[in-house]
Structures are given as structure tokens and as C-alpha cells.
Amino acid sequence: MxxxxxxxxxxxxxxxxxxxxxxxxxxxxxxxxxxxxxxxVSWKFLTTTSKEFGAGGGIANQLFNSIYILIITLVISCPLALGAGIYLSEFAKPSFLTSSIRTTIEVLSSLPSIVIGLFGYLILVIKFQFDFSIISGAFALMFVNIPLLTRNTEEALHAVPHSQREAGWALGLSKTRTIMKIILPAAVPGLVTGVILSAGRIFGEAAALIFTAGQSTPVISYSDWNPMSPTSFLNPMRPAETLAVHIWKLNTNGITPDANQISSGASAVLILVILAIIILSRWLGNFLYRKMSGTK
Missing domain, CATH: 1.20.5 (Single alpha-helices involved in coiled-coils or other helix-helix interfaces)
Incomplete structure (x- = not known):
């Protein structure tokens, strides 16, 4: 003993x-x-462009581009991944089709981002002629994000005790209504955790965006709110250098005399934004859980 x-x-x-x-x-x-x-890092460093700041400093465009691409990618991929995860967890029966879907998801989730970037370049940039643009980058990151979110959604729903499903059926609720009113609220913390992980990866992604979103940002105006205008900051068809791509380019090309300082500052900002996303998402997940489940 x-x-x-x-x-x-x-x-x-x-x-x-x-x-x-x-x-x-x-x-x-x-x-x-x-x-x-x-x-x-300073307020001027965060809110001005490189041309306004002097030398190579100022990451306002890169910071906004990263957030913009993150939002578009989540808007596209979250509904698709949620639907796929619900189907695999609640509706799919063991079969060759279900096994093939899960295998496909595993393969997609293990693909190197550089391969996804090259695929996006050949299909989105060349074939469909989207050119280097925000929308090309968002669609490329969609292939990175959907497998992760789908697998996380399925696992989060599986973690909900089966007794809660039986309670819903005992109350006369349909399977769909049980999922919407009982299962999903209980799985919200797990679902939000998946979104956190995927958002962090999207925000820090570089390889896939080099070949799709581009390595430069044209002159844009933050007062132009027309998304169809070539100079609008909301135009999804313009090239967009993200913060992670900017850090990569500074460390590989050394195109400015203060490249090391800018790279260090941009890296710190990247880490802080990811930490902020995690904290905000956890707060939002707890709030949604209390709201949807009726608990205090």
C-alpha cells in the first residue's frame, strides 16, 4: 500500500x-x-500608417486588415462549421458517408497553411480572378478554420449529457428544438473555446495570406465608408497586408532601417490582441451561457 x-x-x-x-x-x-x-509601441505607432509615422513604422493599416479579415472569415466559416458539427453529432448515423466526412475534416485540419495559400492563389487569385484581396484571404482561411470549428462543435455537443436530450424529448420537444433550446446553450462554453482557438490562429496566420491577401496595402481612406470604392477601407476586393505578414516581411526583407524595432513592436501588439480576444470571448461565452440557459 x-x-x-x-x-x-x-x-x-x-x-x-x-x-x-x-x-x-x-x-x-x-x-x-x-x-x-x-x-x-505607442499610440502613434498603432494609429498611423508607415508613411505617416516615418521610416517603416506605423501599423494602423496592418492591424485593421488583420481584424477585418478575421471578422469576414468567422462570418463565413462559423455557420458552416456549426451546421456540420450539429449534423455529425446529432443526426449522422454510422456509415461510409459519415466516416468519409470525418476523414475529410481530419485531412483538411492537418494541411499546412502554405499549401492552403497556394491552393487559394491558384483557384481564387488566378482562376476566379479575385486577385490579391481581402476576400481571397478570407476564403483561404475558411479552409483552415472550418475543420477546427467543426471538430470542436462536434466534441462540445458530445460533452453535453445525453440525459438533457432525453429531458427535452420527455417534454414533447422535437429533436431540432431540443438541440436549439437545450443542447446548444449547454455547449456554448465549448463552442466559444473553439472560436477562441480558431480566431487566434486566423489572426496570427501569415503563410496562407501571403499568396491570397497580398503583401502590401494600397492607399486607403478611413473616411470612405463605401465598400465599393477602390480607396475605401471596407473594400473587400483590395490587397491587404496583415500584421503577421508585415512581421514576416520585415524579418525577411529588412526593407527599413528600423525593421527590428517595428517587428518587435508589431509582435507585441499581435500577442496583446490575441490575449484580448481570449478574454473577451470567455466573457462573452459565459454571458451567452447565462442568457440562453436562464442561470445567474
Missing amino acids: KNAQRTNDLAIVGIKAMVGVVVLILAALLGYILITGLPH
Whole structure:
């Protein structure tokens, strides 16, 4: 008995040590990025373009482009992934078709983003002549996002106890109404977690966007709200260099004398925005859960 207890204690200590190593690695990585980058971040750095700031600084366009592409990608992919996840979890019966769908999702989720970028370049940019544009980047990232969200949706719905489904059926609710009124509200925290993970990956994606959204941003006006105008910041058909692509280009091309400082500052901003997305999404997930489930 003592030997078993000692083994159990050693196993717990080992697991805690491994968790501690992971936390230390993450803290060191984030600490290095923030310590080296935050001194170069200022309000002017965030709200002006490179031409307005001087030299190569100013990331207003890149920051807005990243957020804009993130929103469009989520708007396109979330409904599709939610529908696919609900079908696989609640309606699909074991069959060759269901197995093929799951295999396809696994293959898509494991594809390197550079391959998706090249596919988007050949199909969206060349074949359909969308050129380098925000919409091309959003559609390319859709192929990255849908497999992750679909798999997460299915797992989140599977995590809801089957007794809750039976309770809905006992009340005379249809299967669809049970899903909408009982299962989905209970699965909201898991669903929001999936959106968090996918949003973070989308915001930090570079390889797929190099070949689809482009590596430059034309002159745009933030006072032009007409999405069809070539100079409008809302125009989805214009090229758009995102923050992650901007960091990659600065570190590979070194096109400005202050490339290291701008790259460090932009990296810190990238990390802070992802952390803000996580915090906001968790708050929103808890709020939606309380709202939809009627709990306080």
C-alpha cells in the first residue's frame, strides 16, 4: 500500500513538473516578446500608417486588415462549421458517408497553411480572378478554420449529457428544438473555446495570406465608408497586408532601417490582441451561457 501511495505521489509530482515546464516556456516566450516589443509601441505607432509615422513604422493599416479579415472569415466559416458539427453529432448515423466526412475534416485540419495559400492563389487569385484581396484571404482561411470549428462543435455537443436530450424529448420537444433550446446553450462554453482557438490562429496566420491577401496595402481612406470604392477601407476586393505578414516581411526583407524595432513592436501588439480576444470571448461565452440557459 505504501509503495502504491509513493508511486502515486511521484506520478503527481512528475505531472506537475511537466505542467510547470510548459507554463515556464510559455511565460518566457510571452515575456521576451512583450519586454522587447512594448517599448516600441505607442499610440502613434498603432494609429498611423508607415508613411505617416516615418521610416517603416506605423501599423494602423496592418492591424485593421488583420481584424477585418478575421471578422469576414468567422462570418463565413462559423455557420458552416456549426451546421456540420450539429449534423455529425446529432443526426449522422454510422456509415461510409459519415466516416468519409470525418476523414475529410481530419485531412483538411492537418494541411499546412502554405499549401492552403497556394491552393487559394491558384483557384481564387488566378482562376476566379479575385486577385490579391481581402476576400481571397478570407476564403483561404475558411479552409483552415472550418475543420477546427467543426471538430470542436462536434466534441462540445458530445460533452453535453445525453440525459438533457432525453429531458427535452420527455417534454414533447422535437429533436431540432431540443438541440436549439437545450443542447446548444449547454455547449456554448465549448463552442466559444473553439472560436477562441480558431480566431487566434486566423489572426496570427501569415503563410496562407501571403499568396491570397497580398503583401502590401494600397492607399486607403478611413473616411470612405463605401465598400465599393477602390480607396475605401471596407473594400473587400483590395490587397491587404496583415500584421503577421508585415512581421514576416520585415524579418525577411529588412526593407527599413528600423525593421527590428517595428517587428518587435508589431509582435507585441499581435500577442496583446490575441490575449484580448481570449478574454473577451470567455466573457462573452459565459454571458451567452447565462442568457440562453436562464442561470445567474
